[in-house]
Amino acid sequence: MVKQSVYSDTLTRLSTLIIEGVYKPGDRLIERELCDRLQVSRTSVREALRRLEAERLVQIIPNKGPVVRRLSTKEFLDLWDIRTTIECLAARRFALHGSDAQILALEKCIHAMDQALVNEDEHRIRVAKNDFFECFMMGSGNFALPDLLRQLNAQLSFMWASSLRVPGRPTASIKDLMALLETIKARNPEAANAAVILYNERAKIIALARLAELESEPAKTPTRSKRRVQSSAET
Structure with a gap:
């Protein structure tokens, strides 16, 4: 279990990336690239992804991994x-x-x-x-x-x-x-x-x-980025 403050910050920043459209419906969420982008551990990313799956923002697809959830x-x-x-x-x-x-x-x-x-x-x-x-x-x-x-x-x-x-x-x-x-x-x-x-x-x-x-748009995997993403008040 990661520290609560690190987990909360990771969850907020990752959900903001989805809500603001950096990651769009259908886009893959690759743990390694998220770690680089958010400058956190894989444990932090995995816990945040599990929470976002429960909140129906993320979907875990067998043999593909987590993606931003598409709505029918x-x-x-x-x-x-x-x-x-x-x-x-x-x-x-x-x-x-x-x-x-x-x-x-x-x-x-x-x-x-x-x-x-x-x-x-x-x-x-x-x-x-x-x-x-x-x-x-x-x-x-x-x-x-x-x-x-x-x-x-x-x-x-x-x-x-x-x-x-x-x-x-x-x-x-x-x-x-x-x-x-x-x-x-x-x-x-x-x-x-x-x-x-x-x-x-x-x-x-x-x-x-x-x-x-x-x-109608094909899903994509965003390019890796090491820049920090500032947390946002939007939820």
């Missing part, structure tokens, strides 16, 4: 349904119980996401979306929702920058979120629920297109 269309749709249900609950609760300060914070997160989309900065888009969802879930007042959504978003991370691929979608996406914000400001839980469903249905179409692209 059915798996994607099942996860998306759960995510939409969680967001609808959060929206209704936010409209009823969110404080004025939490509403202001949510508005700031939407503006930050808008700027990241305008700049086409994929890293900042991921950070801004993560911040938005954290703020959104916290405004619901339900302590369990943030952890649930983090787990789902990690498995759906392949589509986090997919809005950039569709002309006009970044602007439409922000309009959808601003519409959600207005329903929360109006303290209208049913309208907030409807706004979440509309936003998710539009985003789902784009995510499915991205999933189809990934399914």
Whole structure:
């Protein structure tokens, strides 16, 4: 068993490489290269891979080893349904119980996401979306929702920058979120629920297109790198 601090750091950095798209669905995760890249032992890498397998980010394939897990269309749709249900609950609760300060914070997160989309900065888009969802879930007042959504978003991370691929979608996406914000400001839980469903249905179409692209791409083994990868707050 490796030291807890080393294990936690390795787990965070490796999951970040997957979530940020350095390793894409289907890519092989070779222990030796991960050790070089993260500057940790094989024991640390193996324990992190086992944990990520349990979290369904990694799949161990016989005679091939660990790879970044690919989602089937059915798996994607099942996860998306759960995510939409969680967001609808959060929206209704936010409209009823969110404080004025939490509403202001949510508005700031939407503006930050808008700027990241305008700049086409994929890293900042991921950070801004993560911040938005954290703020959104916290405004619901339900302590369990943030952890649930983090787990789902990690498995759906392949589509986090997919809005950039569709002309006009970044602007439409922000309009959808601003519409959600207005329903929360109006303290209208049913309208907030409807706004979440509309936003998710539009985003789902784009995510499915991205999933189809990934399914058609051959898996690859990333080249070895000895550079250190900084840990990230995204999970």
